Amino acid sequence: xxxxxxxxxxxxxxxxxxxxxxxxxxxxxxxxxxxxxxxxxxxxxxxxxxxxxxxxxxxxxxxxxxxxxxxxxxxxxxxxxxxxxxxxxxxxxxxxxxxxxxxxxxxxxxxxxxxxxxxxxxxxxxxxxxxxxxxxxxxxxxxxxxxxxxxxxxxxxxxxxxxxxxxxxxxxxxxxxxxxxxxxxxxxxxxxxxxxxxxxxxxxxxxxxxxxxxxxxxxxxxxxxxxxxxxxxxxxxxxxxxxxxxxxxxxxxxxxxxxxxxxxxxxxxxxxxxxxxxxxxxxxxxxxxxxxxxxxxxxxxxxxxxxxxxxxxxxxxxxxxxxxxxxxxxxxxxxxxxxxxx
Amino acid sequence: xxxxxxxxxxxxxxxxxxxxxxxxxxxxxxxxxxxxxxxxxxxxxxxxxxxxxxxxxxxxxxxxxxxxxxxxxxxxxxxxxxxxxxxxxxxxxxxxxxxxxxxxxxxxxxxxxxxxxxxxxxxxxxxxxxxxxxxxxxxxxxxxxxxxxxxxxxxxxxxxxxxxxxxxxxxxxxxxxxxxxxxxxxxxxxxxxxxxxxxxxxxxxxxxxxxxxxxxxxxxxxxxxxxxxxxxxxxxxxxxxxxxxxxxxxxxxxxxxxxxxxxxxx
Numbered sequence: 001x002x003x004x005x006x007x008x009x010x011x012x013x014x015x016x017x018x019x020x021x022x023x024x025x026x027x028x029x030x031x032x033x034x035x036x037x038x039x040x041x042x043x044x045x046x047x048x049x050x051x052x053x054x055x056x057x058x059x060x061x062x063x064x065x066x067x068x069x070x071x072x073x074x075x076x077x078x079x080x081x082x083x084x085x086x087x088x089x090x091x092x093x094x095x096x097x098x099x100x101x102x103x104x105x106x107x108x109x110x111x112x113x114x115x116x117x118x119x120x121x122x123x124x125x126x127x128x129x130x131x132x133x134x135x136x137x138x139x140x141x142x143x144x145x146x147x148x149x150x151x152x153x154x155x156x157x158x159x160x161x162x163x164x165x166x167x168x169x170x171x172x173x174x175x176x177x178x179x180x181x182x183x184x185x186x187x188x189x190x191x192x193x194x195x196x197x198x199x200x201x202x203x204x205x206x207x208x209x210x211x212x213x214x215x216x217x218x219x220x221x222x223x224x225x226x227x228x229x230x231x232x233x234x235x236x237x238x239x240x241x242x243x244x245x246x247x248x249x250x251x252x253x254x255x256x257x258x259x260x261x262x263x264x265x266x267x268x269x270x271x272x273x274x275x276x277x278x279x280x281x282x283x284x285x286x287x288x289x290x291x292x293x294x295x296x297x298x299x300x301x302x303x304x305x306x307x308x309x310x311x312x313x314x315x316x317x318x319x320x321x322x323x324x325x326x327x328x329x330x331x332x333x334x335x336x337x338x339x340x341x342x
Numbered sequence: 343x344x345x346x347x348x349x350x351x352x353x354x355x356x357x358x359x360x361x362x363x364x365x366x367x368x369x370x371x372x373x374x375x376x377x378x379x380x381x382x383x384x385x386x387x388x389x390x391x392x393x394x395x396x397x398x399x400x401x402x403x404x405x406x407x408x409x410x411x412x413x414x415x416x417x418x419x420x421x422x423x424x425x426x427x428x429x430x431x432x433x434x435x436x437x438x439x440x441x442x443x444x445x446x447x448x449x450x451x452x453x454x455x456x457x458x459x460x461x462x463x464x465x466x467x468x469x470x471x472x473x474x475x476x477x478x479x480x481x482x483x484x485x486x487x488x489x490x491x492x493x494x495x496x497x498x499x500x501x502x503x504x505x506x507x508x509x510x511x512x513x514x515x516x517x518x519x520x521x522x523x524x525x526x527x528x529x530x531x532x533x534x535x536x537x538x539x540x541x542x543x544x545x546x547x548x549x550x551x552x553x554x555x556x557x558x559x560x561x562x563x564x565x566x567x568x569x570x571x572x573x574x575x576x577x578x579x580x581x582x583x584x585x586x587x588x589x590x591x592x593x594x595x596x597x598x599x600x601x602x603x604x605x606x607x608x
Contacts, residue, residue: 029367029437042367265375267484268521269559288369290394304372305395306438 030341031308033292036255036276036285038323038338040308044086045334052077052091057326057335059102059248060316063111063128068316068324070335071102071115078115079130084318086337092130096120101155101203101248102314107162114156114164121148123156123166125182136166139176141184155248157204157216159231165216169202175218177233188233189218196235199223203248207256209279217249217256224264226281239281243301244289246275252317254279259312259325260289263303270310274325275302287323287338309336370439374400374416374431380489381448381481381515381561382604386423389446391416391431398435406430408443425450447563449513451478452608455501455577460491467492467601475499480603483559485519492524493600496582501607508571509534511608512546514581517601519559520591525584525598526552526562535576542578545570552598553588579605 032038047054055074062068067089070080078093079102093099098119105112111128125134138151145151154169162180175198177185189198203219207228215236216229226239226249245261256277263271273289283292283299288308293300310330315323323338374393381387391400401413402420409432416431427448433441460472469491470477480489512532517524529549533542546568564581583600587593 029369040367263372264484266372267559268519271372291396293394300394301375303375305393305398305433307370307372308367 029306029308031274031287031306031338032276032285034284036287037341038287039341040287040336040338042333042336044324044337045082045088046086047080047082047088047334052080052088054080054332054334056328057313057330057333058100058328059314060324060326060335061102061104061113062316062318063104064106065111066319068318068335069102069104069113070326071096071099073097073099079113084320084322096124101153101167103156103158105158105162114158116153116155116166118152118154118170121151121153123153123164134182136164136178136182139166139178139184139187142174142176142187144172144174144187144190154201155203155219157206159206159214160208163231165204165206167201167204167218169200169219169221173198173201173220175201175204175216175229175233186233188229188235189227195227195238198227203246203258205249205251207249207251209251209254217251219246219248219258221245221247221261226258239277240299241275241283241302242299243303244275245272247313250315250317252321255284256281257315257317257323259309259315260286260302261311261313261328263289265301265303270307270330271304272309272312272327273302273304273306274309274312274315274323368439371395371398371433371435371441373441373444374433376429376431376444376446378446378448378481380479381446382451382478382606383422383448384451384478386421387448388419388421389429389448390419393433395433395435398433398438400431400433402429402431404429406445408432411440422448423450445560446481447561448481449515449563449606452511452513452606453503453507453509455605455607456504457502458605459500461493461497463491464494464599467599469603474603475605478604480515481561483517483519483561485517485522485524485599485601489603490517490601491603493583493602494597495600496527496580497600497602499579499581499605501577501579501605503575503577506573506575508573509577509607510568510571512566512568512579513606513608514564514566514579514602515604515606516562516564516581517560517603518556518562519601520556521559523587523591523593523596523599524601525587526550527564527581527600528552528584529582530564530566531580531582532566532568533578533580534572534574535578536572537574543572545572552584555588555590 054072068082077091078096098117101116103114123136138148152170155167157165164178166176174187175189176187198220200221202221228236247259250257274287276285288306311328313328377390400416401409402416532546536543584598
């Protein structure tokens with residue numbers, strides 16, 4: 001090798017080092033189908049594991065300042081707050097051993113959080129920095145619970161008028177509706193034979209995409225389905241998602257996004273993926289999952305095809321359409337970030 | 343540019359791209375979806391495979407070897423008719439690590455007992471009742487499937503044939519899903535009714551490695567060979583569930599579940 005080519009190599013090496021981050025962004029693995037494809041980064045979080053550990057990463061939301069909040073059942077810091085680049089900004093919360101559901105509501109211009117704690121059997125409303133504003137105990141008024149232990153809330157959804165819907169997803173699968181002050185209004189759902197009932201009502205969200213007809217979408221995870229109800233709890237329809245253990249529905253723009261904890265075809269084998277439905281409730285993309293296929297208007301069984309995720313538990317879509325994925329029981333991994341490919 | 347420097351230029355490019363490759367996330371494919379009516383069959387069974395991932399392929403073998411990219415492509419249903427066949431499948435696609443291998447054993451059915459008596463399974467896993475043990479259905483790995491009978495204790499099964507039958511081999515299909523606390527049985531004993539002495543005579547048994555760690559969810563066929571077959575019309579099987587889950591498992595010390603879906607008698 002002559003001196004000139006040695007210099008050339010050295011230069012290339014240096015160029016390589018500098019160029020990697022930029023090039024990486026252009027060459028990462030692409031997940032998804034049709035108009036919803038994403039590049040994945042598993043190294044988004046810059047949290048220091050020694051200072052800010054996580055256990056199960058259950059749910060994520062973005063606040064009105066653009067920050068990304070993560071809820072974990074690690075009581076050293078139940079809530080981790082990041083910027084969109086994965087930099088840790090702050091952390092709080094040591095009193096939520098069963099931290100499971102995280103919902104953000106903008107209450108007259110102020111962000112508030114609703115935390116479902118499935119070990120405390122409570123829903124806790126807090127300020128964005130963790131000050132407790134209200135605690136909802138088990139709903140005695142519903143007269144369906146013999147004890148607080150029978151009630152294991154997993155998720156909340158807040159209506160524009162402030163009504164609180166709590167999904168008792170690991171308890172009796174009821175949806176309990178309260179007014180903004182936490183007064184019991186009614187309950188519906190629960191278990192039973194018939195389309196209006198639920199099994200593992202793990203998530204709930206408000207669907208305001210059709211302003212003329214606001215509705216609730218509730219997860220019936222073990223039935224591999226979402227079920228739609230009106231705001232008074234009358235059952236409307238079922239969105240069948242064969243093969244998919246869907247977690248909570250997350251609506252942004254005209255799309256509905258959901259983490260799929262696992263595939264029915266490979267239960268408890270880290271067989272999760274992420275699914276995306278359009279406004280007509282049709283699956284348009286599966287991230288790490290099978291290509292959506294409709295045969296005679298019915299959706300063919302879905303399943304994991306790429307082991308990008310283990311047990312994804314929630315997705316969060318930020319104001320720039322980026323996706324964050326939190327995972328349960330997946331080796332205490334921090335969330336992943338996925339950027340849309342256009 | 344000299345020949346040498348050209349070479350090193352390309353070497354530089356190579357190093358550059360290999361750095362790129364190593365800095366990326368490389369994912370493994372998941373195994374394909376297999377569809378078949380049962381792992382038990384009378385004459386033959388047709389197996390279908392599906393993997394809706396663009397530009398991927400499913401490869402298979404029928405001899406127990408690990409499928410490679412050179413193995414046959416599973417692009418149409420595979421027909422299986424040999425008495426015992428091990429189907430192995432894996433998925434492949436450019437840019438991904440091949441999937442883990444999935445293996446399924448298929449078995450030709452044997453003789454059916456005239457009557458079969460078994461205890462009622464646990465109410466949560468009743469399946470289709472104890473007739474399920476001789477219905478030729480089963481072999482999927484979903485413990486919620488109706489083909490499985492789930493027990494939390496040992497199981498005694500009595501078989502009557504109506505006429506004298508010499509059993510040489512008994513196969514019992516069990517499920518292993520240690521994450522769900524379902525283990526292989528700790529032991530199996532086979533007895534035949536001895537008319538001469540008017541008692542049950544032990545004629546065979548086996549001791550599976552039930553406490554050994556097994557990360558996969560799979561069917562575990564328990565095969566008991568009877569060294570000296572006897573002529574009798576009544577048989578008794580005692581399938582003992584694992585009484586204490588081993589210490590490495592979160593359920594240590596507690597009783598394991600025992601799941602059975604079929605008996606094959608030869």
